[in-house]
Amino acid sequence: MGDIEITELRKLTEFIKQEFDYDFKNYAMSSFRRRIQRVLDLYKMDSVDELIRLLAKQEFFFEEFISEVTVNVTEMFRDPTFWRVLREHIIPNILLNHNKISIWHAGCSSGEEIISMMIMLDEMGVADKAKIVATDVDKAIIERAKKATYPLKNMEVNRKNYLRYQGKYTLERYYKESGSEAIINPSLLENVSYRKHDLVQGSVFSKFDLVLCRNVMIYFNQTLQNDVLHKLHESLFKYGYLVIGSKESLIWCDIAHKFIVVNNEEKIYKKIKD
Numbered sequence: 001m002g003d004i005e006i007t008e009l010r011k012l013t014e015f016i017k018q019e020f021d022y023d024f025k026n027y028a029m030s031s032f033r034r035r036i037q038r039v040l041d042l043y044k045m046d047s048v049d050e051l052i053r054l055l056a057k058q059e060f061f062f063e064e065f066i067s068e069v070t071v072n073v074t075e076m077f078r079d080p081t082f083w084r085v086l087r088e089h090i091i092p093n094i095l096l097n098h099n100k101i102s103i104w105h106a107g108c109s110s111g112e113e114i115i116s117m118m119i120m121l122d123e124m125g126v127a128d129k130a131k132i133v134a135t136d137v138d139k140a141i142i143e144r145a146k147k148a149t150y151p152l153k154n155m156e157v158n159r160k161n162y163l164r165y166q167g168k169y170t171l172e173r174y175y176k177e178s179g180s181e182a183i184i185n186p187s188l189l190e191n192v193s194y195r196k197h198d199l200v201q202g203s204v205f206s207k208f209d210l211v212l213c214r215n216v217m218i219y220f221n222q223t224l225q226n227d228v229l230h231k232l233h234e235s236l237f238k239y240g241y242l243v244i245g246s247k248e249s250l251i252w253c254d255i256a257h258k259f260i261v262v263n264n265e266e267k268i269y270k271k272i273k274d
């Protein structure tokens with residue numbers, strides 16, 4: 001079977017926008033196409049038209065569809081060097097001028113990034129100063145983040161990352177094993193609130209000292225990345241920090257001059273202009 005045609009993808013995104021009010025129009029075409037192909041293969045469908053028919057017929061299928069279309073890959077202490085810079089420079093810097101610290105995880109996926117943050121803050125002895133908001137467009141993945149229970153086999157890579165991060169203890173300190181699962185200690189996540197939020201169509205809902213939007217915009221085209229960067233900028237207090245994924249950049253966007261680069265390797269930026 002050949003590649004899914006652009007016209008078919010357009011038909012699908014228009015249908016989804018009209019019926020479900022999700023806007024995939026400006027998702028990066030090649031990865032979006034691959035994800036749709038994956039859905040077709042997974043559900044043994046022959047065409048995008050068949051997918052549209054199923055979405056039209058069975059509304060509850062849409063949530064499953066969203067989970068399949070979005071890429072949820074994540075790890076605890078993903079890019080350990082980034083977490084070290086956060087611990088050694090960024091958090092102490094914020095706390096120099098503030099007694100409290102507000103953090104937004106935009107595109108939090110199944111929550112590993114939030115757990116890393118809370119472990120780091122806990123080990124720094126500042127967890128009680130933090131207020132964390134975690135959002136994602138995928139409702140099912142937020143439920144998984146809330147549950148904070150992971151397959152034990154995933155913990156191996158998480159433990160390796162934690163070791164490279166050079167945490168104070170061992171990762172085992174933060175979870176208990178139950179069968180084939182690792183259950184994160186719930187007290188770690190007490191200061192976290194979770195909500196569904198769409199970076200594409202959602203509005204700016206608060207202001208933060210630190211916003212993490214890592215490995216999310218990589219799935220958007222440049223127009224959409226630019227729009228989302230405006231929202232992230234607006235969601236930061238002046239002199240607040242923005243972190244994006246290690247393969248992402250914002251130097252090309254039209255508000256790049258409103259940020260300075262704090263750490264180019266780790267993609268950490270500071271808002272310097274409203």
Ligand SMILES: C[S@@+](CC[C@H](N)C(=O)[O-])C[C@H]1O[C@@H](n2cnc3c(N)ncnc32)[C@H](O)[C@@H]1O
Pocket residue numbers: 070071072073074075078106107108109110113135136137138141197198199200201213214215216245
């Ligand atoms: C690859 S994960 C990144 C997880 C984590 N930030 C990390 O770097 O490990 C991307 C997440 O972005 C979410 N996402 C995709 N489109 C989104 C949108 N329009 N608004 C909010 N989140 C979105 C996906 O559901 C997915 O959970």
